[in-house]
Amino acid sequence: MKKSLFYSPIDYARNKYLKYITIIFLITLYLPILNLIIFSFNDSKRNILWRGFTTKYYNKVFENDVLFSAFLNSLTIATISTIISTILGLTTAITLWKFNFYLKKYYDIALLFPIIIPEICMGISMLVFFNFIHWPNFEIWPLTLSNIIIAHVSFTFPFIAIIIRSRLTILNNDTLEAGLDLGANNIQIIRLIILPFVKPAITASFLLAFTLSLDDFVITFFTSGPNSITLPVKIYSMVRFGITPEINAVSTLLILILIFCTFFLIRYLSKNNKEV
Amino acid sequence: MSDKKFCIELKNLTKRFENTLAVDDVSFNVEENEFFTILGPSGCGKSTILRLIAGLEVQDQGEIIINGIDCSKMPANERPVNMVFQSYALFPHLNIKDNIEFGLKIKKIDEIEIKKRVDEILDLIKMRSYINKYPSELSGGQRQRVALARAIVNKPKIVLLDEPLSALDANLRIDMQRELVNIQRNLEMTFMLVTHDQDEALSISSKIAIMENGKVIEANTATNMYEYPSKKFSAEFLGRINIIDGYISNNDNQKIFKSEIFGDINLQNDIDIPQDAVLGIRPEKIIIERSSKNLENRIKTKGTVIDWTYYGDMSYITIELNNKKKIYIHVQNIHRNTLQELKIGKTLRASFDINDLIILEK
Amino acid sequence: MSYGEKIDIIDIDYTWSLKNYIRAFDGVYIVTIFKSIMISAITTIVCLLIAIPVAFYISFSSIRMKSILLVSIMLPLWTNLLIRTYSLIAIIRTKGHINSSLEYLWESTNNLLNFFNLANYEIMGESFIPLNLMHNNYSIILGLFYIYVPFMIIPIYLVLEKFDRNLLEASYDLGANHIKTFFKVIIPNISPGITSGIILVFIPCLGSFIIPDLLGGADSQMIGNIIERQFKSANDWPFGSALSFILIYITLVIISVRHVYSKLYSKLHLRGNL
Structure with a gap:
């Protein structure tokens, strides 16, 4: 027509x-x-x-040991920090959702703090913190990354906690009471009702935290040492040095990885939205 | 017709959306001071006509003439019409006074005149004490009045109302219907309303147009539309009706309608009747007979009650005739002790006047 | 894990005096702070001017088009900040694509002029002078705009989605034209989105240091660069902390202003269930 x-x-x-x-x-x-x-x-x-x-x-990039180890560092940091911050974020979210405690309101605001304040402030506060408590300089490989991992956990877990919590607010208290009524104990309620319900939020926030960590430059820049260079930090030093096609190649690879993650995130979320 | 001035003339109006023909070659006129209602099922294109008149949609073909001026290509903000939206569309960031003044301020009318007009309207809608409130603080009925006030304060040539009462609950809706009619009469303005509620249309309008699939199939005064509809669709849409199927035969200069349900019905000869016509009788025109004597000009029948719905003042019953056909009868519950007759399983005699039959085109 | 605590301890550890804060307010530094605020403000305004029409277009598109456009706006956010800044450098640097395109244009015009024996008049100037697109304040604004504009579009788009289209129709019906409708109906109703957008762009702009570092020139540094220098080269940690605390204070002031504003807003206009 x-x-x-x-x-x-x-x-x-x-x-x-x-x-x-x-x-x-x-x-x-x-x-x-x-x-x-x-x-x-x-x-x-x-x-x-x-x-x-x-x-x-691209061949040059793959042959470049420094770049490769930086990339490996980035992946290790992202994986470990995301696992830790998911656990931390999940427990924080459940605690804030289920229990009322003294100064809860302020804890809520404190959770938003790392998200709101400029990244550079977050980075230097991490630097000052590690220096203040005299965090040891490890020599063995995964431990050299420990301070970056801690820094990444502290800036990614609020995101996870907030995402999971907003999912939890949809969960009706009646549902939990129905669970109790049907004879489930507290552990069974967490295992059989809460966890399956927040699973999409956990997955989404896991992917988000992973990309945030993989992508982060500012906070890592202030906490990394000579033994713990990540890919973005390495790219930064290369960019300062000048424009080369090698940087283009590394960047393209990183973009592809991130688009890949995002693609799965969107696919996963839209699939889940249909189910609900 | 009379020499009355037309407020709106629509000529061959056509509007197409993505893959539907929303308004299909519609032409009709609205007289001044009329309360004109477009009635039709949802999705028949009735709101689209209103939006075309307001200029919120642009027609593909046809002309819109408002008060003798061709407004077909005039932008919405220059047309001398105002609309009351289904969702009211009150500006949430403005209080009641600012909402009502919006149109006047845009037109740069002077302050004194604005104040005078707003004062008048506030008294009319009885909302004077609410002028500093915001729309979100008002009830549905109050928002409705403000929306109406915001439209009529501009003194438009015509006020367009797009299902304005559909969001209100039943009792409030009836009150607002009366109020709308009163306001329209007091102000001597032309109102054009769109609704899918036939009771609303009958009770408030002076004229009704019935729409189906983008076409206006019939337009008439409210009483004529109910009592003498000419189309089967409009008769059925305006209320319950018993449709009597059959065919016409001309025997010895006498037009006879041969029906399966009531046998042969003699029709008046002078009536012009299309070949594929059917007859209809409204359920309230059928009365229950207590005696078996023959009556002139009345068609009699007998059947068993198979369904009875009690409404307090009325009883809606369905009786099944010997030939398994069903007819609906609406009975007024005048006496308490006659209610027993309507019980399911009882046999009833019923009759109706031949003059109450409606001839309907399919 | 209270961040306030950590930073407080550092302040206690080093000094109880306000010396570092006073230092931040003299001479060079106050100029830099002011300049950072100015650059961030201009960036925010530019973002706003672009974001409103784009958000408008997206929210009025068909559902299919809408998701395509939204993903295209979001996708760059998932690309590394550094990479995006770097990609911008490749375009605008002295020997970048814009300048080489212009040079090509210049040469072809010049050849054309030569062909007509007009070269002697030097209409086009003696030789091609590349535009200096890098290392100035404008390049910083461009960079910041490029990086942060999605943060302006998304909140404005989200409020536009909730915006009742009938209000636009009502406004036209009551005689307002597009411009009047925009200022009298649209802007007041999408202002929560605009304020969110302003905060989401202004705060990260103020704290940014990579973009001024890579795109800015010698005299165009922002607070972020000074803070970074205190920690990475000048080694004046207390002063760096003081500066970053000033940054946090500015952030907190903006957020509390917005909080008060949104409370007022919801109290005034959006009471009840609207």
Whole structure:
């Protein structure tokens, strides 16, 4: 059937000015990133004119031991810190949801603090903290990352706690009482009712915390030492040094990993939304 | 027709949405000071007509003439009409006074005039003590009045009301219906209302247009529409009706409607009647007979009560005739002791006047 | 895990005096603080000017288009801050894409002029002078805008989603045109989203140090850079802490202003179940 040629005056989706602004905006938003990805395959050191397709910079990246160990560090930190902060976030969320205690309101606000304050303040406070308690400088590998892991736990777990808690607020108290009525004890209630209910929130916040940790530069920058360089910190030092196609290649890889995580997160969330 | 001025003339109005024809070649006129109602099932395009008149949608074809001026291409904000929205659409960030003044201030009417008009309207809707309140602090009925006041304060040529009472509960809705009629009469304004509630349409309008699938199938005064509908759809939409199927035969200069349910019915010869017509009789026009004597001009029948719904003042009963056909009868419960007759399983005689039959086009 | 505690202990540990705070308010530093606030404010305004039409367009799009657009706005947020800053450098640096495109244009025009024997007049100037797009305050604003604009679009989009479209219709019906409707109906009703957006952009801008570090020039540093320098090279930790505390105080002031505002707002306009 023929579509109407005339549209309502409030149908702003058809307003051409708004459309052009949005299109130009999206181009500006993506042009640099696309440029970066395309030029990571450029066969030229100068990185400005297209000189043919190559993957040699990717090979260089994979052969670069420093980069590889930085990447390994990043993954280790992200994995360990996310596991710890998920446990911490889950227990915090359940505690804040279920129990009333002295100064609870202030604890709630304190939880928001690491999210609200500028990252740099968070970073230096971590630096000052580790220095103040004289955190030992470990020599053995995973322990060298311990302070970064602690720093990452402390800035990711509030996100997890808040996400899980907002999920918990939907859980009706009647549901728990129904569980009690049907003869479940407290542990069974947590295991059979609460955990399955918050599972989507746990997964979502786990992925979020993982990407936040993998992605973090500012806080890591202040807490990392010479033995504990992560990928973003390494990229920073490379960027300060100059523009090279190698950085493009590393960046492209990192972008792909993050898009991959995001993709799964969105897929998972939309699948779960349909179920509910 | 009379020499009355038309307030709105719609000519061949057509509006298409993505894949539906919402308004299909609609033409009708609304006279001045009329309370005109468009009645129809949901999704029939009745709201779209209102929105086309207001300029909130733009028609694909056709003309909209308001007070003799062609407004077909005029933007919504310049048209001399105002709308009362189904959700009221009161501005939540403005108090009642500012809400009512909104249109006047936009038109840069001078302060004294604004004050005078707002004062009048506040008295009319009896909301003077609420002027500093915000919409969220008002009840549904109060919001409804403010929405109406915000529209009529601009003295539009026509006030458009898009199902304004549908969000109110039953009792309040009846009060508001009366109030709407009173306001319309007092102000001598033209109101155009859209509803899917036939009782509302009958009780408040001076004229009703019935819509189905984007077309206006019939327009008439409220009483004529109920008593003398010409289309089967409009007869059924306006209230319950017993449809008598059959066909017409012309025997010896006498038009006879041969029906399965009541046998042959003699029709008046001078009536022009389409070939595929059916007859209809409203349930309240059928009365229960207590004697078996023959009556002139009345059709008699007999059946068993199979369903009885008691409404206090009325009883709605269904009787099954010997030929397994069912008819509905609405009986007024005049005497307490006659209620026994309506019990399920009892046999009843009923009759109705031939003159109450309605001839309906399919 | 109270962060307040940790930072407090440090203050106690080093000094009870306000010396470092006083130092932050003299000469160079107060200028930098002021400049940081100015740069962040300009960035916020630019973000706002772009975000409103974009959010508007998204919220009026069809459901399918809406999710595509939203994901496109969110996706860069999942890309590393450093990488995005770096990708911007590649575009705007002196030998970046914008300048090389301009140079190409200049050369082709010049060749064209040569062809017509007009080169002697030097209409286009003696030689191509690349635009200095990097290492100034504008490049910082561009960088901050580029990084933080999604944080402005999303909250505005979210309130626009809840915004009752009938209000727009009512406004036009009552005689207001698009511009009047925008200022009298839309802006007052989406202001909670705008304030959220302002906070979400302004605070991180104020505390940023990578973007001014990589995109800014020698004289265009922000508080973040000074704080970083105190810890990484100058080794004046107490002063760095004092500066970062000033940053936290500014943040807290903004958040409490917003809190008071939102309380007032909900008290005034959104009482009840609307």
